[in-house]
Amino acid sequence: MGNAKLWGLKKSPWVFHLAAAPCNNCDIEILDILTPRWDVERFGIVLVGSPRHADALLVTGVINRKSLPRVLRVYEQTPKPCLVIGVGSCACHPHIFEPSYNVVGPYDKYIPVDVYIPGCPPKPEAIILGVVKALKRL
Amino acid sequence: MNIVRFLFSYIIFPGFLFSAVIGLFVTWIDRKVTARIHWRVGPPWFQPYADFLKLLLKETIVPEGASKILFLSAPLLGIISMSVLAVMLFSMNFDPTRTFVGDLIVIIYLLALPALGIIVGGSASKNPLASVGVSREMTQYFAYELPFLIAMAIVVIKSGGSIKFGEIVAAQQAHGPFLYSISGIIAGVVILLSTQAKLSFVPFDIPEAEQEIMAGPYIEYSGVALAMYKLARAMMFFLLPLFLISVLWGGFADWWAILKFLVIVVLIVLIKNTNPRLRIDQALKFFWLGIGILSIIGLIFAFYGL
Ligand code: SF4
Numbered sequence: 001m002g003n004a005k006l007w008g009l010k011k012s013p014w015v016f017h018l019a020a021a022p023c024n025n026c027d028i029e030i031l032d033i034l035t036p037r038w039d040v041e042r043f044g045i046v047l048v049g050s051p052r053h054a055d056a057l058l059v060t061g062v063i064n065r066k067s068l069p070r071v072l073r074v075y076e077q078t079p080k081p082c083l084v085i086g087v088g089s090c091a092c093h094p095h096i097f098e099p100s101y102n103v104v105g106p107y108d109k110y111i112p113v114d115v116y117i118p119g120c121p122p123k124p125e126a127i128i129l130g131v132v133k134a135l136k137r138l
Numbered sequence: 139m140n141i142v143r144f145l146f147s148y149i150i151f152p153g154f155l156f157s158a159v160i161g162l163f164v165t166w167i168d169r170k171v172t173a174r175i176h177w178r179v180g181p182p183w184f185q186p187y188a189d190f191l192k193l194l195l196k197e198t199i200v201p202e203g204a205s206k207i208l209f210l211s212a213p214l215l216g217i218i219s220m221s222v223l224a225v226m227l228f229s230m231n232f233d234p235t236r237t238f239v240g241d242l243i244v245i246i247y248l249l250a251l252p253a254l255g256i257i258v259g260g261s262a263s264k265n266p267l268a269s270v271g272v273s274r275e276m277t278q279y280f281a282y283e284l285p286f287l288i289a290m291a292i293v294v295i296k297s298g299g300s301i302k303f304g305e306i307v308a309a310q311q312a313h314g315p316f317l318y319s320i321s322g323i324i325a326g327v328v329i330l331l332s333t334q335a336k337l338s339f340v341p342f343d344i345p346e347a348e349q350e351i352m353a354g355p356y357i358e359y360s361g362v363a364l365a366m367y368k369l370a371r372a373m374m375f376f377l378l379p380l381f382l383i384s385v386l387w388g389g390f391a392d393w394w395a396i397l398k399f400l401v402i403v404v405l406i407v408l409i410k411n412t413n414p415r416l417r418i419d420q421a422l423k424f425f426w427l428g429i430g431i432l433s434i435i436g437l438i439f440a441f442y443g444l
C-alpha cells in the first residue's frame with residue numbers, strides 16, 4: 001500500500017503555483033518548464049488550477065505580512081501528502097529585504113519546505129533538478 | 139447462473155472495469171496526440187493509471203458547509219450511468235436481438251446523466267467559482283442537447299422509424315452505414331460536435347475553463363471523489379465515440395471498428411487542439427443557430443430519403 005502510494009505520487013506530481021509576492025520572474029521560469037521545450041508532462045507533472053488537486057506547491061517570493069495568511073490557508077487546503085518546493089532566492093531567504101517592517105522571515109518558520117531551488121531566477125533545468133531531488137527524498 | 143452473468147456483465151466486462159481501463163488508455167491517446175501536435179514527447183502510457191492511483195490514495199477533503207452526502211455521491215452518477223451504457227452498447231452491437239422498445243431514449247438519458255452529476259456535485263461544494271461553472275454547465279447542456287436530439291431524430295428516420303437501438307444497428311449491418319448519405323454526414327458532424335461538448339473539450343470547455351474559474355465544478359474536489367470524476371470522463375471518452383459508430387457508422391461488431399474508433403478519437407483531439415475556447419453565449423449561438431439549423435436541414439434531407 002505504501003509503495004503504491006509512493007509510486008503514484010512520484011509518477012504524477014500535480015503542481016499548484018503559489019505566488020506569494022515574487023517579482024514575477026520566477027513565475028515566468030516556472031511557466032517555461034511547462035512549455036514544449038522542457039515538456040515536464042513527460043514526468044507526469046501537470047499544472048493545476050486549484051490547490052485541492054495539487055500534490056506539490058511551488059512557492060515563490062519573499063513571504064510578508066499580507067501573503068502569510070494566504071500561504072498558510074492554501075497549504076491547509078492542499079490534501080496531504082503534499083510537497084512544498086521553494087523556487088528562487090527569495091523563497092530561500094529574504095536577503096536584502098530582511099530588515100523590512102513587512103517581511104516575516106523564511107518559509108520554514110511556518111510550513112515545512114521540502115526543497116529549495118536557489119537562483120534569481122533559477123534556470124528551468126535547475127527547477128526540474130530540484131523537483132527530481134524532492135521526489136527522490138520521499 | 140444468470141445472476142452471475144448479469145453481475146459479471148455490469149461490473150467486469152463490458153461494464154465498469156473494462157470500460158474504465160480502456161477509457162483511461164484513451165485519455166492517454168488524447169494526451170500523447172496533444173503532445174505530438176505541440177511537438178513534445180508527452181507522458182508515458184501508464185500516466186493516466188498513475189494519476190488515478192495517486193488520487194485514490196490521497197486525502198479526500200469535504201469543504202466546510204458543503205452537503206456531504208451529495209458532494210461525495212455526485213461523482214458516482216457518471217460512473218454508474220456509463221457502466222450501464224457500456225453494457226447496453228456492447229450487448230446490442232454483438233447481438234441486435236437483445237433490444238427493447240425505447241432503449242434509444244434510455245441511452246440518450248444515460249448520456250445526459252454525467253452532466254447532471256457535475257451540476258449536483260458542483261452546487262453541493264459551496265464554492266462561488268463552482269457555482270459559476272455549474273451555471274455554465276447547465277447553459278451548455280441546453281445548448282448541445284437540442285441539436286443532438288435532432289440528429290437522433292435523423293437516425294430514427296433513416297432506420298425506418300425505429301426507436302430500438304438494436305434495430306438501428308441491425309439495419310446498418312444489413313443495408314450499409316447511415317453515414318454514407320447527405321443527412322448521415324450532417325448527423326455525424328452534429329453528433330461529433332455535441333460529443334466534444336459533452337466531454338467539455340476545447341472549444342466547449344467553458345464550464346471548467348482553467349484559466350478563469352480554475353476547474354469550475356471540480357474546484358473543491360480532491361482525492362477519491364476527483365478520481366471518480368476523472369474516471370467518469372475517461373469512460374465517456376471511450377463510450378461516446380462507440381455510440382457514434384453504432385448509430386451512424388455501422389456498429390462495432392467487426393475489427394474495422396478499432397480503426398473507426400481511432401479516427402473519431404483523433405478527430406476529437408484535433409478539434410480540441412486547434413480551436414480557442416468560446417464564450418458561453420457564443421457556444422449557445424453556435425449550437426442553436428449554426429448547428430441547430432444545420433441539423434434541421436439534415437432532418438429535411440433525411441425525410442426525403444437522401
Ligand atoms: S528570486 Fe529573483 S526572480 Fe525570483 S522572485 Fe525573487 S527577485 Fe524575482
